[in-house]
Amino acid sequence: MAATGQSQPKRTVARTTCYMCACRCGIKVHLEDGRLRYIEGNRDHPVNRGVLCGKGSAGIMTAISPARLSTPLKRTGPRGSGAFEAISWEEAMRIATERLAAIRASDPGRLALYTGRDQSQSLTGHFARMFGTVNYAAHGGFCSVNMAAAGLYSLGGAFWEFGEPDWEHARLFLLFGVSEDHDSNPLKLGLGRLKERGAKILSINPVRTGYSAIADEFLAITPGTDGLLVLALIHCLLEAGRIDAQFLIRYTNAHHLVIDAPGEGGHGLIARDAAGHALCFDRASGELREAHSPGIDPALLGTFELPDGRRARPAFALLAERYADPQYAPEAVAARCGIEAATIRRIAAEIAEVAFNHPVVLDQPWTDTAGRRHAVMTGRPVAIHAMRGVSAHSNGFHTCRAIHVLQMLLGAVDTPGSWRYKSPYPKPIPGGPPPGRPRVPGGPLDAPPLGFPRGPEDLLVDAAGEALRLDRAFSWEAPLAVHGLMHMAIARAYEAGPQGIDTLFLFMSNMAWNSAMNPGETTRMLSECDAQGNYRIPFVIVADAFSSETVAYADLVLPDTTYLERYDCISLLDRPIGSAHGPADAIRIPVLRPDRAVRPFQDVLIDLAGRLGLPDFADEQGRPLYSSYADYMIRHQRRPGIGPLAGFRGADGRAIGKGEPNPRQLERYVENGSFWRHELPAEQLYFKHANRAYLAGAKAMGLIDDDAQIVLQLYCETLQRFRLAAEGHVAPRPPERLRERIARFFDPLPIWYVPLEEAMTDRATYPLHAITQRPMAMYHSWGSHNAWLRQILPENRLYLHRDLAARLGICDEDWVWVRSRSGSLRCRARTMSGVNRDTVWTWNAIGKRTGAWALAHAAPEFRRGFLLNHVISEYLPQEGGAAPQSNSDPVTGQAAWFDLTVSLEPCAAGTPDKTSPRWSANPLHVRRTAEAVR
């Protein structure tokens, strides 16, 4: 053993929050003489309870990465060349302030602010709102908005951030399309617990890696067919009469009467009385009644006459008829899903067996919103989790809706053993106000820029029905784009040219590389000039901590700190760390002092907002209100008593949720391990959507404004409103070219369709599906500059089934061409058994552009790493003379990464030992002047 030194180093431990991925685990950072020694999980922390993944454990190497930016930069060479000059922070702030002030004085919408996988959207969104631009979004549009939107419009919660399985009581766990990073440690802890308890884990995924590897059963489903499988399971449950009718009438809108008047404006809407209450047919009295009346015996089948003479049918009747159809029988879907019919029937039987023959009964009284006291909590121990594999298809919104309908039919929503809401969810459906718009030209928006349309009237469109936003979110092209369409921002800015936006402001997002569909085209758009020699996208500001591929395309670079060098706020106003056990939030604290001329981005944004005199960031005299993000976290109030942090509020620090700002709030967080949580009493832990005590408590804490029952939306009336507009029954109408599309995809009950790109592609030429998976030791592009993590996965392969490989004459390590309708790439192949036979896949974001991330030019990430992105297009194929649609879900605008279809062939002998396509190296060349150094 090495001898220990003579003098003992000074050891300290700081408790803060990890940021090596989006999981937000609590960590204990050990320092010796101020230097990082060791990072471990915080055992007291609600997210990770002491464990820590490989990424979090490698934080030390990210903190010393040579890819860290060290000074503000001003571009000196052509965009993309990497030539910059180091400038002072004062000059950087002057450039940004002058540019943004000029934009704001003319047309604030000419600023487009897009942020990546950050956790400060309540701040960045508020900045955009006060600036007055609708052109704001974070990364959700290319990540999981299908899942979030489907959940929030159906349950008032969603998978991943807004819900979790009941690990302690589930007996059957269905895991749909989950990559290993969402979420990371909580899902691993949960899977371990299920294993310990002997519950069955069923993974439905084209690829068997990671979590799927330990599943008790693995179904290698064909990509994009999950929705069809779920509808077939629903078919089986309906056929067998195995549904929870009592749950449906108490907690969903299954019994609400849907107007049956084809060709009229009210068709497909819920029948309501004069006071606006939904109606149902009460079998006990033989009369129409308010649907929420307690004690009635609502009909779920049948046709009834409304007082105005129109006919109406219970929503459930429409659903049952649709999915009873033989087109949803397992035998009809088996070939397409790649799963045998008998297996589908068996899975349906297992679901029914667990749900109805093994209910979980907890000896815990509770009171529902009708005032009924229940002696026990009875649950259906079938839990479901779904993530990106479901979300990243252009049929993902309806697939997620189908899963939620399955949960509702089983009565498996927030019951013991099922999927549960993570506080502060559930929220009243659909989850928030409609998207904001300027009340007066040039003024702040009347609501946050990302919101929840309730119908066509909430869209951001002009008189002709065309998009007001750059990315066309909340237009007829993507009406429920509640997270925006970040993957289209650069393409749309390029299309519009200098008449469109002036400044593209990107934070922490690698939009010129792995976050772009088609990085080659994206970098061309960023660097192309018009006839006058001006860039088509006039000005680009990039804020990032590391020299990603995107930095080279900035005109101004604002260098951020690492996560160990700043304050951060994981807020209930954004993406909090609450669990089914109660709301929680957290902070990051500076553990290290930056040794470079970098500033926390949030401090910079608040500084910028102050200099611009934005409302809420500056007083009436234009003086900045906040000195830093930490100051803002303590003193900012979004509404009276509600600020970024919910814990330790009030003068005495004892208020939770709502309360006066507490000047000592951050100290209290630090004392508590940099997090706060509120443990819900046992009677509030389930049925939160209809649990009187929970809803009242949530209202008191300011989590929700209304403590009425949140009625689960088996039937999504909002969708029907858009369809009626498309059919011309209500105004405003979509433009002619989009009417058929809206009418087709805005079905109030889940539908399944072949993903859009796949349907428009010649499958004889491109017969294979192509998708990516997330390596567990990497988070997107964040791992490759980490000296430990890159040892685990320095290059990637294209994986395919052994049978397919044999048919194509491909062996392990052979070089192959992957071709799609939009491009070709060359990479190395590897064969396996645990993959759908018609699917090829690779690890996400391992390939890098030569010169980026401070890696040597011969690094394997450049030579043999590759991105599948190079053969994906952000546009669908053109049809007729019309401009092509974006490659997105037609409801939410979610980037349809996984709709890709390709062909595969071995490379000819003599192929260079390198992946293709390749670009010239563009490492950063920074000229340093005396002034900047000073």
Add this chain to the structure above:
Amino acid sequence: MSTLPERPQGAKRLGLVIDLDTCVGCHACAVNCKEWNTGGEAGILPDYDKYGPEPDGVWFNRIHSYETDAGGCSRTVNFPRSCLHCENPLCVTVCPTGASYKRAEDGIVLVDTDKCIGCQLCAWACPYGARELDEKAGVMRKCTLCVDRIYNESLPQEERVPACVASCPARARHFGDLADPDSEVSKLVKERGGADLLPGLGYQPTNKYLPPRRATIPTAPAKPAASGATGIGAALLGLLDRALSR
């Protein structure tokens, strides 16, 4: 040649029990091990060519994921590999300088780097590939079972476990005394059929691996659908015929 110590009566056999039914192959244990040990008493675990063409380094623990097709049933197994602290460690007995040794009191196999000459005989002798050469220092490195954690009185009792066990997010790793039949790890091995790796070689590893298993849900055989049935079936009609109370 080094000799093995006499094992005193009641001596511990400290080791790991690794659950292959639960390991998701996330590399948390491997990275956290490297992080703890590179700054601890084990000394630096070097990295070579950190940002260059051939990134590599010394790890005490590495994860291998592979597919098996045993019994016609394909599955993926994630397999963490580290020193098994064998009862009969050839890596110790081949050591020409006495640098490799096995502790009498708890069975941990360690390397005294002051005596190690980096001849790599031990690495050749170990069939499990658990030893790695530190090319910078010219000495062998291997898992210490976090001997500087498990007896470290400055740590709270619950943290006195190897870093790999503390960090494992799926809680697939367990630490304890395998000489004590009543310890939690011994009970786990008994209940779950914990097995030795390559038992035929005779090294008698202390660490044990718990085999993968499969949970099932028995159901009645699924009835085939009536052919060509359309509309809502009798079962559902029957269910919905019953009175409900909202």
